[in-house]
Amino acid sequence: MIETYGVTKIYPGGLVALRDINIKISRGEFVFIVGPSGAGKSTFIKLLFREELPTRGQIFFNGKNITRMKNREVPLLRRRIGIVFQDFRLLPEKSAYENVAFAMEVTEASSREIKKRVPYVLEKVGLAHKASAKPSELSGGEQQRVALARALVNNPDVLVADEPTGNLDPDTSWEIMKLLNDINKRGTTVVVATHARELVDGMRKRVLQLDKGVLVRDEERGVYRNEA
Amino acid sequence: MRLRTFSYFFREAFISFARNRWMSLASIGAVASALIIFGSFLLISVNFDHILKDVESQVEITAYLKDSVDTGSIARLNTEISSISGVKQIKFVSKEAALEEFKQQVGKELLEGIDNPLPNSFRIKVEKPQDVARVAGEIQKLQGIEEVKYGKGVVEKLFKIIYWIRILGVAIMAVFAAVSIFIISNTIRLTVFARRREINIMKYIGATDWFVRWPFLLEGMMLGFIGSAIAIGILAGGYSYLYNIVKLNVPMISLIPINEFYEYALGFLAIGMFIGAFGSSFSIRRFLHV
Ligand SMILES: Nc1ncnc2c1ncn2[C@@H]1O[C@H](COP(=O)(O)OP(=O)(O)OP(=O)(O)O)[C@@H](O)[C@H]1O
Ligand SMILES: [Mg+2]
Numbered sequence: 001m002i003e004t005y006g007v008t009k010i011y012p013g014g015l016v017a018l019r020d021i022n023i024k025i026s027r028g029e030f031v032f033i034v035g036p037s038g039a040g041k042s043t044f045i046k047l048l049f050r051e052e053l054p055t056r057g058q059i060f061f062n063g064k065n066i067t068r069m070k071n072r073e074v075p076l077l078r079r080r081i082g083i084v085f086q087d088f089r090l091l092p093e094k095s096a097y098e099n100v101a102f103a104m105e106v107t108e109a110s111s112r113e114i115k116k117r118v119p120y121v122l123e124k125v126g127l128a129h130k131a132s133a134k135p136s137e138l139s140g141g142e143q144q145r146v147a148l149a150r151a152l153v154n155n156p157d158v159l160v161a162d163e164p165t166g167n168l169d170p171d172t173s174w175e176i177m178k179l180l181n182d183i184n185k186r187g188t189t190v191v192v193a194t195h196a197r198e199l200v201d202g203m204r205k206r207v208l209q210l211d212k213g214v215l216v217r218d219e220e221r222g223v224y225r226n227e228a
Numbered sequence: 229m230r231l232r233t234f235s236y237f238f239r240e241a242f243i244s245f246a247r248n249r250w251m252s253l254a255s256i257g258a259v260a261s262a263l264i265i266f267g268s269f270l271l272i273s274v275n276f277d278h279i280l281k282d283v284e285s286q287v288e289i290t291a292y293l294k295d296s297v298d299t300g301s302i303a304r305l306n307t308e309i310s311s312i313s314g315v316k317q318i319k320f321v322s323k324e325a326a327l328e329e330f331k332q333q334v335g336k337e338l339l340e341g342i343d344n345p346l347p348n349s350f351r352i353k354v355e356k357p358q359d360v361a362r363v364a365g366e367i368q369k370l371q372g373i374e375e376v377k378y379g380k381g382v383v384e385k386l387f388k389i390i391y392w393i394r395i396l397g398v399a400i401m402a403v404f405a406a407v408s409i410f411i412i413s414n415t416i417r418l419t420v421f422a423r424r425r426e427i428n429i430m431k432y433i434g435a436t437d438w439f440v441r442w443p444f445l446l447e448g449m450m451l452g453f454i455g456s457a458i459a460i461g462i463l464a465g466g467y468s469y470l471y472n473i474v475k476l477n478v479p480m481i482s483l484i485p486i487n488e489f490y491e492y493a494l495g496f497l498a499i500g501m502f503i504g505a506f507g508s509s510f511s512i513r514r515f516l517h518v
Contacts, residue, residue: 049432072437079434089429106435108233150433 001027001157001189002048007057009043009213017043019213021057025191027157030184032200033193034224035210041193044210045162048191049081050074062157079107082151082159082188086166088143090135096122096146097131103150121149125179141172148179158189165196173199197224233439240443241450244419251415252451255507258411259455259500260462262404267463267496269397271489276390278484280357289352289364289378297372302348305372309350312366314359319351347374358387405503412451412507416444420515444508452504456496464489 002025009018017040025031033041046052047059050066059066066077090099097118104114122128125145135143144164151159161180165173177199184190194200200207200223207222208215245252291309293302302320310318321329326346354363360378368376420427430440468486475483 075431075434075436075439077434078432083432089425089432091426091429103433105233105236106430106433106439111232154434 039210082156084161086163241447258408263459266401413510416508416511448504448508452500456500
């Protein structure tokens with residue numbers, strides 16, 4: 001479902017963030033992307049939802065070459081990809097419910113669909129009882145659940161998360177990770193970039209390790225780092 | 229587009245409007261001034277035009293014939309002049325008729341027993357006052373015409389004045405419109421800046437560029453619309469006031485009544501909204517990157 005061929009990303013200024021990356025991620029997989037700071041994890045994530053374009057190489061999503069995609073097709077691509085960030089990125093003026101509903105309003109879904117779907121996903125992330133709370137009234141873990149609900153509300157093919165537990169304490173991180181695992185069990189492909197060694201080691205999922213922009217390891221049921 | 233989406237756009241536009249109150253008021257003021265100035269010049273030039281029509285309807289061309297011209301040639305000249313384009317009316321005034329007229333003006337006794345010195349002539353009225361000079365020129369070229377006279381100079385001068393009033397009006401309006409566009413684009417830039425997080429999020433969750441743009445465009449158009457509505461109100465009020473003063477004190481000048489300008493109001497609203505849309509699309513392109 002996601003395939004990259006010889007993907008290289010060189011930022012203006014000449015910094016090589018990714019070098020000749022060839023990866024296949026199939027439907028229903030759960031993949032960790034690990035590596036030290038500056039390895040290119042965020043860059044890889046950004047290439048997936050076309051926040052950035054590769055300097056060389058091709059990226060396919062559901063068989064479609066997204067590097068050749070016209071700008072006006074990008075919103076449609078992003079509706080197929082749920083995106084979650086370390087800093088949650090919720091709208092502070094809107095309640096949890098409204099934040100999630102907004103992702104559907106943007107796609108011009110009908111009120112009826114929204115009223116049905118939003119409570120359903122809030123329930124799924126265990127936040128039905130906090131639907132009317134503003135982000136400032138929620139804990140970090142709860143805010144990240146709202147962000148997850150928002151990422152899921154349009155039923156994406158893949159959920160992409162860049163350090164989703166980076167701002168959370170270990171217990172809360174575990175809860176979020178379990179939630180991601182649940183989401184994955186229900187059929188959504190999940191790609192997570194992370195620093196969290198314990199989580200990766202505890203989950204035993206496929207691990208892609210980057211180092212200075214190079215893919216140095218691709219291991220099924222892997223751990224954070226193989227100490228050689 | 230769904231109604232709910234549309235009302236969302238409007239709500240967003242209003243929220244920004246309230247947030248950037250002072251810049252919004254400045255934008256509205258700028259649009260209003262631009263259109264008030266343009267409108268004043270428009271009112272002046274249209275009224276000038278109107279007054280001139282009055283003057284012009286009194287301007288006629290007199291073509292004096294050579295004494296050698298016989299009756300047959302007079303008939304020929306009559307058809308020739310009538311066929312010049314722009315001629316509305318032609319009237320032949322014989323030597324005798326002219327003398328009679330003259331006698332009436334200066335007194336019979338004075339001219340008693342003198343040989344008639346006056347020539348035969350045509351008096352011609354034209355359809356459009358702008359045509360006077362051309363028509364006079366064409367008549368001059370015809371065979372048997374001694375001399376052509378008309379209120380030379382006056383008409384041309386008045387036309388020049390109207391012409392320059394219009395140019396000046398459009399030029400000043402252009403300057404003010406540019407200022408309005410600048411101020412509006414700055415207002416919208418503030419809005420874009422205040423909402424950059426939100427815009428970013430919208431793009432991540434798959435909003436189309438137009439979905440992101442619309443609230444800003446609407447905000448700009450709203451500013452332009454309010455500005456032009458204010459301009460219309462002030463112009464209408466000011467003009468009615470002047471109209472009544474002129475009517476009371478200088479009754480021989482006939483101004484155009486205000487209700488004849490109502491059709492311009494829609495045009496003004498359109499111009500205002502266009503200025504607003506243009507100003508905001510400026511900022512959208514530069515600061516929104518969508
Ligand atoms: N927009 C950019 N312009 C220039 N260089 C950039 C840009 N974004 C990232 N980089 C550089 O590219 C390299 C890879 O960055 P990236 O953010 O992908 O790393 P990362 O693996 O996500 O790191 P971290 O674990 O700290 O988040 C870094 O050296 C970074 O400085
Ligand atoms: Mg990163």
